[in-house]
Amino acid sequence: MGDPEPPRAAGRDAAGTRSALVRAARRRFATEGYRGATVRTIAADAGVNVALINRYFGSKEGLFEACLRRSVDQLDPQGRTAPGDLDRVVTRVVGHLADLPNADDPLQLLLLLRSSGDERADAIRRRMLEHHTEQFARVAGWQPDDPATAPLLLRAQVALGSVLGLVMLRTAIGVQPISSASADELVATLGPLLRTLLAP
Amino acid sequence: MGDPEPPRAAGRDAAGTRSALVRAARRRFATEGYRGATVRTIAADAGVNVALINRYFGSKEGLFEACLRRSVDQLDPQGRTAPGDLDRVVTRVVGHLADLPNADDPLQLLLLLRSSGDERADAIRRRMLEHHTEQFARVAGWQPDDPATAPLLLRAQVALGSVLGLVMLRTAIGVQPISSASADELVATLGPLLRTLLAP
DNA sequence: CGTCCAAGTAAACAACTGCTGACTTGAGTC
DNA sequence: GACTCAAGTCAGCAGTTGTTTACTTGGACG
Structure with a gap:
């Protein structure tokens, strides 16, 4: 142990x-x-x-x-993702899901789902999740100062939630078949989903 | 408290x-x-x-x-979902997500994401998640004895994981905007996603 | 070398954890 | 009404938790 x-x-x-x-x-x-x-x-x-x-x-x-x-410091190390980076984001996200043994990143995502019960820490956690949501939304064309693009935020958050749920199932719980799915299988299944949600 | x-x-x-x-x-x-x-x-x-x-x-x-x-006993109280029930499943799932205050069900789903650390309890949990996966997969046309339909299992599990992730974000963490999204908004966003994943 | 202070250690404290065993209470039966 | 036994209570144990306190060690500087 x-x-x-x-x-x-x-x-x-x-x-x-x-x-x-x-x-x-x-x-x-x-x-x-x-x-x-x-x-x-x-x-x-x-x-x-x-x-x-x-x-x-x-x-x-x-x-x-x-x-x-x-x-917070490690994610998005420099610069923000720009609209149109859809393919790059998809492969990066799926990569995180697939390469879990060597990568340190799945733990980072799992950490966002853990609560200490303390309100201040939970606030940090919420803020980080909302930050990630905005990063996803930006890819889909969301712009902070354009109310017309606001619905994209919800779609992006659904995408983020999906990824988090899958990390949980695959990494923390180890349920089948997703735990032993190959990277290709994940791309084939998750890719279209993200593309649908984040397409401009 | x-x-x-x-x-x-x-x-x-x-x-x-x-x-x-x-x-x-x-x-x-x-x-x-x-x-x-x-x-x-x-x-x-x-x-x-x-x-x-x-x-x-x-x-x-x-x-x-x-x-x-x-x-285990409460879910799927009687009978298994049949292929072609896609619309019914979608509205039921989204309903669970949307009606959280009065419904007892979100807690049931959250429970599946909690680990006691004990291997026997975790095994039960895994089995239940796999059971849910199969229920979803059945809707998509999966048949236990037909290996050709096996890939549907992974797609169904991605659907399940997405729902679980969203329950986490909306119910347990309370992140915005999904926490205050209306039932209609959820249907409009999550519905197509599930339909894409579970379409025969 | 002697001084000083941050870095690191050891041991213990108080609170809380799950759990146990001996006990009391209540209701049904003859 | 006495007996019986399950249902419920009570106080405490043994282990673990996060935290603190007083202490020791190591290296840089004069």
């Missing part, structure tokens, strides 16, 4: 410790949920003393927030 | 107590997850002594399994 990090580089490196904790926490939070993950296992995974969680993040809740914020 | 049941009928009614516990537990498990829900709050919601959970269900885990099994 334990899946400890490879031995960390130096003995004394605050920044390294912080990031090791966040990396371990994201894995645990995403796979076992907020309550299911314990500070002790997270610290053990990171190869670090438990007390450092409180030292660096104030509380377990603070660590969870840090995980969410790191997701 | 506490949302206790209305006062139960009689003082001594084992069957009534059992069902009150299951009803309260389903709400808590679905909304707060397995670890987040505590036996004490569940018992309090049901207006019942904590020890009765262990008496009637052996353990918290046993109560969780009972919740899953009750879902």
Whole structure:
């Protein structure tokens, strides 16, 4: 069950410790949920003393927030997706779904479905999901200042919700047949769906 | 936070107590997850002594399994959906999504996304999700003994996953705009999606 | 070398978790 | 009315949880 990090580089490196904790926490939070993950296992995974969680993040809740914020920074690393990028978005999304073993990204998506029960963290989570919705909507031609394109937001969110549901089924639950479906099969099934929803 | 049941009928009614516990537990498990829900709050919601959970269900885990099994019995109460019922299925599914306040059903679907960490309960959950997948697939023309129709299973599961993802976004997370979307809007957006996936 | 301070450690606390065992209460039967 | 047994109560145990506190270690600087 334990899946400890490879031995960390130096003995004394605050920044390294912080990031090791966040990396371990994201894995645990995403796979076992907020309550299911314990500070002790997270610290053990990171190869670090438990007390450092409180030292660096104030509380377990603070660590969870840090995980969410790191997701914010990682997604859409630079620039916004532009309208007309439909094919690129589709292949990227399906790629995330298909390559789950090596990629770190499915965990990132799963994290968005976990609740800590704390209202502030949940607000961050909602904001991130709405941000993703807007990114999808932009592909479909949505423009923030054009009310006529507002309905595209709902369509984009349905697309996002579909992807999240599939990540859940395939990665976290492991239900058949989707868990053992190939990338090609996923493209063939999910692709048209996304195209229909996001077509301008 | 506490949302206790209305006062139960009689003082001594084992069957009534059992069902009150299951009803309260389903709400808590679905909304707060397995670890987040505590036996004490569940018992309090049901207006019942904590020890009765262990008496009637052996353990918290046993109560969780009972919740899953009750879902099995409730869904598809009689008869299987037949091919060609596409319209009926679509309106029923969307209805579940739209009427969430009064209906008890969204909780049932959410429950399928919660994990207790116990392998036996997770197996039940997987089996139920696969059962739902087959029900969907049947509508699309899938037949268990005809290998040529096997690909329909994956399409049906994508449909199911989409619905589950949307329930999560709308009911559990409360993200906008889908949380305040009307039934008509949902039909207009989700309907074509399901029709595309499940069309024969 | 001695000083200083951040980085890291160890041990314990208080609260909460699921669960148990001995007990009391109620209703039906003779 | 006494007996019986299931239904329900109560108090507490043993383990785990997040967190804190006092302590030790390591390296940079004078």
